[in-house]
Structure formats: C-alpha cells, structure tokens
Amino acid sequence: MLRYETFADVRLGGGGFNCGSVASTRDHAPPKVFLDEPYPDNIIKVASCAACNESASLDEQYVACLIEATLRGSTDPDDLQRSKIARTLRRDPALRSKLARAKFDVDGYIAFQPESDRVSRVLTKMARGLWYFEHAEAPTDMETICRWWTAPLSPAAEAEFFRTSSLQGWPEIGSRAFVRACRGLVDSTHSSGWLELQEGRFSYSTDDGRVRMILSDYLYVDALMDA
Template sequence: MSVTADHVPPKAFFPRPRPSNLKTVPACFACNNAAGRDEEYFLAALMFSDAGVTEPGKKLWNQKLQRMYAKNLGLRRHIGSALQAVQLTTPAGIHLGRRMALSIQEPRLEAVATKIVRGLHFLETGSAAPADWDVMCLFVRERRHVEAVAQYNHMLNPGAHSWPQIFQYRRGAVPGQPLKSMWLLWFWRTHIFWITTQPGSSDASNDG
C-alpha cells in the first residue's frame, strides 16, 4: 500500500503565504487522492457563504477559487445548478426578500470534517483510528443544533493545533478511552461541525 502525507486540515484551505507550521499525517495514497474532490467541493461551497467574505476567504477567491472554477468545468456546473432563489425571513418573521442561496450537499462536507477528525486524532494521540471507528458528524446550521452543542462545550479543551483565522477545534475524550470522543471544528470562524466518536465493534472489547 502506497503511503503519502496528508495535511490536516487540507492546505488548500489556507491562502498564501501559508503558515510554516501546517501538520501532516501518514495516509493511504488512494484514499487521500479520492478525498480530493470532496475537499475541493467543501472549499468551493463554503466560499459562497460567509466564509468567502472573511479576509482569508477574499484571498482564497483571488488566489485559488477563480482559477479552480475556470479549470474545473464539472465543479462550476455543479455549483451553478445548486444556486437557487429563496425567500429569506428572520427568526422574528421579518421578510428580507429574495436572495440567491446555494443548496449544499451536506454529506460531502461532513465526509471532509470526519476525515479531518481522523487526522487530528492521530496528531493528538499518536495512533491511527481504526477503520471501523464509529463517527457521527453534524454540520451545525440551525439554532437548535447550536443550543444542543453548547451544552457540551464545557467538556471540551482547545486543540493542540489551531490557526485562528482558518481552523480551530476543541476536543474532549473519555480518560483512558481516546476512541470515545467529542469534537467541535470551526472553519474560517464561520462554519461549525460537531462530531462524536465511539469504538467500532472490533474495538469495543479493548476500549474499556
């Protein structure tokens, strides 16, 4: 099996000049290569939201996104077909009119977040997560999700590897049982993913 170095999080999420302290973990070349399309979609989709108007987002548009859309006709067509006019209303019921919004494929975003957590687990513990690690991921977009996640925030500690304008995370794990964990990932200070993990069936008997 061919092994390569995988950046955690993907280095494409950082505008140039990139930090000198980016982290990598060993990864299967075939698996890493296959995940590239979802990582490209993750970046392209979220840059059409609040992330795209942050300072790093503006740099990514100038340095990468415009060129990426020009080269990748399939991605451009996909994003174009996902844009649709919607009626926006505030929680108080105030109508804001019609806006263009992007219909996001959340499973693809969550697949990227899950892959990143696998890499962070290696960085935090020094060992690879098993293939059958039971991982549940939620893209936090609704108020009820924010409220549900907030009740666990006191159980999480800041991650050891963060870049404040691009990516931060918090982690909590059961003492002595690192496969039982909770993660809060924060991208470009605008988008949050909540992830919980449990040992897979083959690990349950060895994890407490």
C-alpha cells in the same frame, strides 16, 4: 498554534490514519484547500495510504468552494474573497456550474443546497486525521459520527457546541493531547482545549472523545469518535 511533540508509543499509530493500511504518504489535516497562503509553519500532516490521500481531493475542493460561495452569495470568481477558490472556479467551469445550479433564494438570502454525502466524507476524514495527530492513535476501530451546523448559531446551540464534559478521561499517555492536558493543569493558557491553526480559517479541539472544528468561522463540526 502551539505545537507539542508526541512521546506516545509508536506502535499505537500503526498504518494510515484512516484505514490502517500501510502508510506510504502523508495527508494534510485539514487539507490545504481550506487554508490560505502563506500556510502555517506548523501545518498538520498525518501518515496515510496513497488511496486515502488521493481519493478525497475532488470532494475537498468541492466543500471548500461551497463554503466560500455560500459566504459570498455568489459563484462568480470576482465576488469571492479567497483568491485560491476564485482561481479554482475560473479553471473548473464544471464545478462552478454545479454550484450555480445548487443556488437558491430564501427571502432574499442566497443559499446553496449541499451534496451532503460529499460534505460528510470530507469532514469525517478530516476529523479522523486530527484525532490521529493529537491522540497518537489511529481511529481504525472507531466509528465517526459527524454532525455540522452553519453560522450563526443560536446562543443555546453555541453553548452546547463549546461545552466539554468535566468527566472526560485522560488522553493516551505521551500523546500531544496528553501533553496539552498536563500543561493545562499548571498554566491556564494551555487549558482551553482549542487550537487555532489559521485565524479565520480553521480551529479545532479533540477533547471529550470528540473532534470539533470551525471552518472559515462559518461551518461548525462536531464529530464523535465512538470506540
């Protein structure tokens, strides 16, 4: 993933990306549980208060394990592809049992009933962190309206997911999103709006007043940042 430095006014950032409180630590966006080792050299970190940083770790672990179990149709660590998730379920039998109880069969297709509130909290926090990183603007006064779908998307749904309005405004001057937009005017390699942090694991876009994310080529997320 290409990395752009920010030249935005530092006063825009202020405190932690999620709540605006004094930032005493740095949070990963996305959390490392959604990425494989070795991690990307340009892994994203954003300013955060300790409470926001620490409060979501169990939910993040749950969502990452849910995605992998769904993709493999199993909670057995030996059936999983991601070694990190397999290790987690081996050392946390309670989480493994929780996921196993959520498993059901639909015409021979294995699926899992998600705890939607936990999924929403994780995806919303992730979207807000990426917005802060790309736009140099803490979204503390923004409502984040988050929707998600699972692969495969229908052709119409996929087209809608990737569609970007031609009427979108310019990002904050000096922000990473602004620098990317400027370079896109003269170089088509910078103009897609999508950034791949780790192949097959995580990509995102923060154009058009939205944060869109794709996790493990399976979970498609569209978060509207509503000022």
